[in-house]
Amino acid sequence: MLGLKLLTDPRWANIAESNLEEILTDHAWCEQKAASNAIFLITNNSEHADLVIKMAEIAMEEMEHFRQVVEIIKQRGYTLGRERRDDYVNQLMKFARKDGSRNTSFIDRLLFAAMIEARSCERFRVLSQNIQDKELAKFYYDLMVSEATHYTTFLGFARKYAEDVDVDKRWAEWLEYEGQLIQSYGNSEAIHG
Numbered sequence: 761m762l763g764l765k766l767l768t769d770p771r772w773a774n775i776a777e778s779n780l781e782e783i784l785t786d787h788a789w790c791e792q793k794a795a796s797n798a799i800f801l802i803t804n805n806s807e808h809a810d811l812v813i814k815m816a817e818i819a820m821e822e823m824e825h826f827r828q829v830v831e832i833i834k835q836r837g838y839t840l841g842r843e844r845r846d847d848y849v850n851q852l853m854k855f856a857r858k859d860g861s862r863n864t865s866f867i868d869r870l871l872f873a874a875m876i877e878a879r880s881c882e883r884f885r886v887l888s889q890n891i892q893d894k895e896l897a898k899f900y901y902d903l904m905v906s907e908a909t910h911y912t913t914f915l916g917f918a919r920k921y922a923e924d925v926d927v928d929k930r931w932a933e934w935l936e937y938e939g940q941l942i943q944s945y946g947n948s949e950a951i952h953g
């Protein structure tokens with residue numbers, strides 16, 4: 761799925777469902793961080809009008825996802841907890857190139873975003889197919905579709921603005937790195953946990 765090297769064990773969905781307040785809190789903050797990432801790309805690459813417009817759309821979509829998750833938290837009588845640290849995303853960030861040209865960093869930032877969208881999409885699919893809660897299963901199915909579109913968008917911009925970066929080669933390296941990294945996860949009630 762989406763080139764991912766390792767698929768999530770469906771039993772992770774049971775761990776997630778065993779603590780809905782926690783998974784929903786973690787999920788809400790994932791959406792907020794996705795919006796922040798889109799805004800970061802706008803701030804740092806303002807010369808690309810098509811990217812700026814698309815990232816503005818994505819930022820709004822991600823905040824709409826955030827709002828929807830918080831709405832579910834409220835409806836169910838839960839409380840949105842404080843922002844959760846996302847260890848998986850922090851580990852991914854370490855792989856992003858920061859020492860090359862400005863364009864090299866830009867392309868890697870897009871691939872970093874595509875990678876998170878791909879894994880999030882896969883995790884939402886696992887949730888939609890395996891949790892007992894019908895309302896949430898439908899919600900996660902809809903989000904899976906949305907994040908798949910974001911994945912395509914980020915990868916598309918990486919190819920468009922690649923210049924001297926070999927995007928196919930670099931993307932293969934990202935998939936390889938992520939495939940190793942994700943082996944340490946899949947056992948906690950967090951979207952990337």
Ligand SMILES: [Fe+2]
Nearest residue numbers: 791794822825
């Ligand atoms: Fe989202």
Ligand SMILES: [Fe+2]
Nearest residue numbers: 794877907910
């Ligand atoms: Fe997304």
